[in-house]
Amino acid sequence: MKKYKLRFLPLFEEDLNRIVDYISLQLENPMAAYSLVDDIHEAIKKRLPFAESFEIYPSKKKRSLHYHRIYVKNYIIFYVVDGDVMEVRRILYGRRDWKNQL
Numbered sequence: 001m002k003k004y005k006l007r008f009l010p011l012f013e014e015d016l017n018r019i020v021d022y023i024s025l026q027l028e029n030p031m032a033a034y035s036l037v038d039d040i041h042e043a044i045k046k047r048l049p050f051a052e053s054f055e056i057y058p059s060k061k062k063r064s065l066h067y068h069r070i071y072v073k074n075y076i077i078f079y080v081v082d083g084d085v086m087e088v089r090r091i092l093y094g095r096r097d098w099k100n101q102l
Contacts, residue, residue: 057078
């Protein structure tokens, strides 16, 4: 079985921080925010050993690396596989017009 290294882009970290801030501060529910972070990290960790085994997101843009998706609650995590690296690039709210943000 192929072993993948995990890398997070700063853009993913910014997305996640905005989500946590919104849930914690605007919705005043920090417990839900931290629970979501745990769920996100767990979903990524579960995907890591099989990073290339999942559906490729059919992007309309021509890309050198294909996006894969992970769904966690109302959020979609986008990642690519580059050699032996699973690079997590974005996390977006699934009920918004996220296609224009990729």
